[in-house]
Amino acid sequence: MNCDESRAQLDTYLDDELPAEKMRDLDGHVRSCPACAADVLARVQMKRSVKAAGTRYEPSAAFRAKIQKQIAARPQRSWKLGWLTTAAVLATVLIAGAVRMYVGQQNLRREQLYSEIADLHVATLGSANPVDVVSTDRHTVKPWFQGRVPFTFNLPELQGTDFTLVGGRVTYLEQTPGAHLIFQIRKHQISVFLFPENGADQVLGSPPGVERKQTFNVATWTQDGLRYIVFGDAAPDDIQRLSALLKAAAGT
Amino acid sequence: MPLFDQLYNSAHWLTQNREEAEDLVQDTYAKALRGFSSFQPGTNFRAWMYRILRNTFLTSRAGLKATVPLEEDDDLAPPATVDTQTPEMVLIDRSQQELLRATIDELPIRFREILLLCEVEEMSYQEIADTIAVPIGTVMSRLSRARAALRAALRQKLQRA
Numbered sequence: 269m270n271c272d273e274s275r276a277q278l279d280t281y282l283d284d285e286l287p288a289e290k291m292r293d294l295d296g297h298v299r300s301c302p303a304c305a306a307d308v309l310a311r312v313q314m315k316r317s318v319k320a321a322g323t324r325y326e327p328s329a330a331f332r333a334k335i336q337k338q339i340a341a342r343p344q345r346s347w348k349l350g351w352l353t354t355a356a357v358l359a360t361v362l363i364a365g366a367v368r369m370y371v372g373q374q375n376l377r378r379e380q381l382y383s384e385i386a387d388l389h390v391a392t393l394g395s396a397n398p399v400d401v402v403s404t405d406r407h408t409v410k411p412w413f414q415g416r417v418p419f420t421f422n423l424p425e426l427q428g429t430d431f432t433l434v435g436g437r438v439t440y441l442e443q444t445p446g447a448h449l450i451f452q453i454r455k456h457q458i459s460v461f462l463f464p465e466n467g468a469d470q471v472l473g474s475p476p477g478v479e480r481k482q483t484f485n486v487a488t489w490t491q492d493g494l495r496y497i498v499f500g501d502a503a504p505d506d507i508q509r510l511s512a513l514l515k516a517a518a519g520t
Numbered sequence: 521m522p523l524f525d526q527l528y529n530s531a532h533w534l535t536q537n538r539e540e541a542e543d544l545v546q547d548t549y550a551k552a553l554r555g556f557s558s559f560q561p562g563t564n565f566r567a568w569m570y571r572i573l574r575n576t577f578l579t580s581r582a583g584l585k586a587t588v589p590l591e592e593d594d595d596l597a598p599p600a601t602v603d604t605q606t607p608e609m610v611l612i613d614r615s616q617q618e619l620l621r622a623t624i625d626e627l628p629i630r631f632r633e634i635l636l637l638c639e640v641e642e643m644s645y646q647e648i649a650d651t652i653a654v655p656i657g658t659v660m661s662r663l664s665r666a667r668a669a670l671r672a673a674l675r676q677k678l679q680r681a
Contacts, residue, residue, distance in 0.1 A: 279664060283638065285645050314671070315639055321620040322640035325532035327525060331542050335549055336521060358556050361565060365522025 269297040274304050282311055316383065377471045379481075381441070386482040388439055389459040389499050392448065399435030399450055409436050409449070417447050419464050421494060424517035430454070431510055442468060451510060458500035458510060469495040478504035478511075487511040491518045521549075523569050526641060530570070533636055534577050536625065544580060548573045567650040570637070574652065619681070623673045631666035638663055 274297045280286050281294045298304050339362075392398045401412040406423035414420070416438050426433060432452045439448035439461065446463035463469060474489040485507045487498045496518075498511050527548060532541035551572050552559075559568050577583040624632055637643045637651060648663075649656045 279667060280660065283645070283663075314667075317617070317620055318624070318635060318639040318670070319642075321617050321624060322533070322636050323529060324621060325529045325538075325541065327528040327542070327545070331528075331545075332521075332524065335524065335546060338546065339521065339549060339553065358553065362522050365565065369522055 269293050271297075271301060271304055274298065274301070275307060278304070278307060278311055282308065282315060320380075374471050381469070381472060382481040382486070384441060385459075385461065385486075385497060385499055386484060388441070388448065388461070389484070392437070392439075392450070392459065393457055398437070400437040402435040404433050406433060409433060412436065413438070413447050417445050417462075419462070419494060421447065421462055422517045423449070424513035426451075426513070429509075429513065431513070444468075453502055453506050453510070456500060456502035456506065458498060458502050458507065460510070460514065461495075461497040461499065463495045463497075465490055465493050465495050472497070478507045489515070491515060494518075523566060527569060527573055529640070530636060531573060531577070533624075533632060534574075534583075534629065535580075540580070544573065544577055547576045547580075551576060564647055564650055566641075567643070567647050570641075570651040571653070574633075616678075619677055620674065623670060623677055626673065627666065627669055630662065631669050634659070634662050635666050635670065 274294055277286060277290065277294055281291065286294065298308055401409055403409050403412075404426075406425070410421070410423055413436065423433070430453055434450040434452050434457065436447055436449040439446055441461070441463055444463050444466055446461055449460040449462070451458045451460060469490075472488050472495065478485050478487045480486070484499055484501055485504050487496075487507050489496050489511070496511070496514060498507050498514070500507065502510075524545075528541060528545050531544040531548075532538065535541045535544055548569065552569060555572070559565065624635065627635070633652070634648065637648045643651065645656050645659045645663075648659045652659075654662075
């Protein structure tokens with residue numbers, strides 16, 4: 269496959285609408301061609317931006333109540349035989365729809381959060397000065413955050429492990445300030461994000477083990493009022509081990 | 521209520537006006553309730569609701585005012601026309617969201633509509649085809665034109681900015 273052929277199909281590829289075989293061909297090409305990979309990146313970014321920009325208008329509470337009343341009022345006014353059955357069927361569809369929508373929205377929220385986290389992780393590692401406090405010493409890094417984030421936390425002793433602390437910086441997730449720490453294992457850098465629990469992070473839950481999100485490996489949990497997110501391209505096993513160290517340190 | 525928030529968001533994008541969006545959503549639910557017997561179980565409920573919303577809009581005052589014919593030349597184009605234009609890194613970040621919104625707002629309504637169905641509602645091509653009642657080939661060509669138009673307009677705006 270050449271670049272022209274690839275480019276002509278990229279949008280369909282990203283919409284997940286290509287037949288499996290073409291999908292594999294294109295996948296292969298994009299992996300080996302930096303120009304097309306950059307093109308994919310730009311298009312993905314655009315898709316994401318349009319999604320975010322397009323989710324724009326919210327119905328007012330008054331209007332929501334009005335429509336709810338309208339739907340609820342219908343059966344009483346109707347005298348047609350069989351209407352009740354229709355209403356019942358509709359109600360079932362509505363409820364099923366609502367449940368599906370709720371689950372869908374939760375999933376969407378979660379994906380949005382992870383997409384922001386992926387942005388933070390990638391943007392930080394790509395920047396010239398990824399960390400504001402450069403130190404492998406947890407006794408330097410931890411105090412640096414004092415007065416910069418509205419919480420305190422413990423960092424693990426890394427001596428005797430193959431992890432090193434690179435440093436940290438203050439970050440924001442949905443306007444909430446938090447700590448962004450960077451650890452290194454072999455050539456991989458792992459982001460550890462700490463935010464105060466604020467309800468919005470609940471959708472992340474505390475899944476056991478390591479999940480794959482936005483092509484990265486991630487572990488997340490809450491502990492002592494803080495939301496922990498361990499995020500990076502390191503192996504799931506490494507993410508797991510770092511998570512265990514952080515959990516143990518937080519408990520001390 | 522299923523789809524309420526999404527339908528409202530779409531209605532507002534179509535009408536570009538809160539009051540008209542509310543009227544449109546209200547009419548849509550009224551029609552859906554009245555015409556529920558025409559809904560075939562097993563078919564796509566979301567596409568059905570969006571189709572009602574869209575048809576209601578097209579025959580409403582606001583829809584008629586938006587005089588741009590919804591079906592245009594792209595329906596005549598060969599179905600597999602695809603966008604071969606490089607995005608030239610029209611990279612847009614979160615701070616430019618307002619700019620992007622304004623650009624989407626200025627797109628012809630048939631482009632705005634299909635972009636929202638695809639990117640915001642994440643409908644499949646088949647679902648979009650069911651909603652706007654055109655063949656899949658037209659969905660693909662219109663979508664690719666819509667994206668090209670969005671990128672071109674955005675690029676212009678960014679250059680001016």
